[in-house]
Amino acid sequence: MATQTSPVYLSELRPDFRPFEIDCGTVPAYRYNGNLAAELQAGTITPQEAIALFEDMLIVRELEEMIVKLRSGGYEPLPGYDYRGPTHVSVGQEATAVGACSALRIQDNITSTHRGHGESLAKGTTAIRSMSIEQLKRRIPNCTATTRDELVEAALEEHLYRTICELFGKEDGYCKGRGGSMHIADFTVGHLGANAIVGGGVPIATGAAMAIRYLRQDSVVCCFAGDGAFANGVVLESLNWACQAQFTNELAGDHKFGLPIIYLIVNNQYGMTHRTRNEVMGVDYLARRGAGFANNNMHAEIVNGMDVLAVRDAVRRAADLCRKGQGPVLLDVQTYRYWGHSLSDPRIEYRTKDEEAAWKAVDPIDTFKKQLIECGVLDQAGIEALERRVRERNTRAAQRAAAAADPDPRDVIKYMYTNTKCEIVPPEFQRVKLVGEPPVAKRTDGQITYRDAIREALVEEMKRDARVILYGEDVAEYGGAFKLTKGLLEAFGRDRVFNTPISEACICGTAVGAAMKGLRPVVELMYMDFALMSSDQISNQAAKWHYMSGAQIEVPLVIRASVGAGKGYGGQHSQTLESIFCHIPGLYVVYPATPYDAKGMMKAAIRDNNPVLYVESQALYGLKGYVPEEEYLVPLGVADVKREGRDITFVAWGPVVHDCLKAAEKLEAERGISAEVVDIRSLVPLDVDTILRSVQKTGRCIVASQAIHIGSYTAEIASTIQDLAFDYLDAPVKRVGAKNGIAPQSHVLEAAFLPNVNDLLNAAYEIL
Secondary structure (H helix, E strand, O other): OOOOOOOEOOOOOOOOOOOOOOOOOOOOEEEOOOOOOOOOOOOOOHHHHHHHHHHHHHHHHHHHHHHHHHOOOOOOOOOEEEEOOOOOOOOOHHHHHHHHHHOOOOOOOOOOOOOHHHHHHHHHHHHHOOHHHHHHHHOOOOOOOOOOOHHHHHHHHHHHHHHHHHHHHOOOOOOOOOOOHHHHOOOHHOOOOOOOOOOOOOHHHHHHHHHHHHOOOOOEEEEEEEEHHHHHHHHHHHHHHHOHHHOOOOOHHHOOOOOOEEHHHHHEEOOOOOEEHHHHHOOOOHHHHHOOOOOHHHHHHEEEEOHHHHHHHHHHHHHHHHHHOOOEEEEEEEEEOOOOOOOOOOOOOOHHHHHHHHHHHHOHHHEEEEEEHHHHOHHHHHHHHHHHHHHHHHHHHHHHHOOOOOOOHHHHHOOOOOOOOOOOHHHHHHOOOOOOOOOOOEEOOEEEHHHHHHHHHHHHHHHHHOOEEEOOOOOOOOOOOOOOOOOOOHHHHHEEEEOOOOOOHHHHHHHHHHHHOOOEEHHHHHEEHHHHOOOOHHHHHOHHHHHHHOOOOOOOOOEEEEEEEOOOOOOOOOOOOOOOOOOOOOOOOOOOOOHHHHHHHHHHHHHHHHOEEEEHHHHHHOOEEEOOOOOOOOOOOOOOEEOOOEEEEEEEEOHHHHHHHHHHHHHHHHHOOOEEEEOOOOOOOOHHHHHHHHHHHOOOOOEEEEEEEOOHHHHHHEEEEEEEHHHOOOOOEEEEOOOOOOOOOOOHHHHHOOOOHHHHHHOOOOOH
């Protein structure tokens, strides 16, 4: 029960065990019974649109057959060209890609797969044909053409050129050669990226749809994913996510609107070589998946993917539902992959030539070609002229791409991070609507707790920028497992603060998609241990897309992950895992140790345009410290000397910073040794200069954290010190961490497991 004046929901569920049956309804299959003649007569397609569909299928087929010939050395326009890229071609699937994209608008989005040349080409060609003269001139500014037809033709060739450049790893590629065919993207026409991780793009598409819903835009997302992906955990998480009741029931208030997303299963019958039907799935048609996630079966439908008009019709109807707030929609599009998983796959181990012949008998290009001739849209001469134009266009683009400049090797890690921040909030997002009073931390002599400092940062940034949203498990009414988000729902409403399913991978993946669409999400992982469940979305998606896109897109998001060490919660709720994520280029990793830093770094993280893993210690939540009420930021990548010293340096982060301060006091009091304590605060980017200045002064160093000793980031820092300050060292750099084991539940054993002040003192005595 939610009231009209409060976003808080109090359940009124009662037990009711009376017998009943669930009727899962029916799933329509192959409901399209039209053809080109009927569509022309009904006025649902023009001759020009029909020709465009045919041309686009030819464009896709020509490019992919070029790849096949290049690998064997048989592409005559480029004799001897050494093509080194992937060869996941989708020959046979052209109607699915072209039919779907023809039903979308330029502002609509797609995500695609490792076999996504068709979707990428079709989204671009469809968008180009819908552009105004002014838009076309902006897209190809050096073109001297004057008529619209000439501009469209030039833009199509440029689209092919940039696509082939990306396949060839050239600087002129859409992603500057950084992404390649399996990660190709063109954000200017709404293509949010192909994905080499099977199912990896599905939560991203879901997050993009969530952002569209939040921003109340008139757009939809078409998420292309293969049949194999629909056994993948994060894909099933995404379907459940999109179907959440809170988007459409009374919890949504005046914005009852389902996620505007079409999950289009490119069902080419195979994963890599395994068969979807009769082998690795328990249903004949994946459309039945819809019944498991929504009472309306997600409007699931089975579609003939070899018929471009059937796909166009299905996606048009699905997009219409989505624009009306009735999404999501699930389409099981039946098509066929003529070639193997890649060109190294001969196919003979798992399917017959008779099967291949049966599917080729309903080839999407050949069957549509016949309809064009039968309807008088094109005659044989017109067909041949169009085929020749497509072939010659591809030849010119390929030859130009082969001769294009390679990226400069000096730029090998360029675009790894962005150096931009949100300095000024756009005016339309400065107008923040409050539905209640934000929580206010109670200060005593200017001090608040670490927990309150983080909450205060969230409040300030959410008041500053309407693009900042917060979600995670139990963060709404309950305020999170540790009450850190208590009061935020009441202040900002359920549009901006909401609970999620227990779907850690989808929590992080949707944040990537939402960030790509312009939001600045802050998501919570209740325990850092759960980051391992979402590590693909953190490491392969959030961290990589700025680089893989050739800096087309920034991914500003914050993942809050709390560490439970020291509470007796055992091996699956106590891990300090930040070292793992420091090994992932493209991701910032920060771990504040004080309330002051916790607030300032959270604000800085939200404003930064890089993805930030913000690590919190549950052991520090109750720690009090001075925190100004006025605006301030703590810059990321800047260490802080918490205690000045002359004789030895402690370098640390997180809770161990306080152990180092205690050890430093003991060394001073008991032995007159002056110890300096450097709190790095930010692991990535790491402030090496501050560390080196300290070590150059003291000549001795201990690097400490709560991470287990083996594989800890302490080793990276110690190695860096010995590499860059060796001549200043009077003793080897020592490391202190947790035992090389699993966190035990017993408080006696856990005390022995975690590093403590005595461990730090003993390490210091060894090198003094």
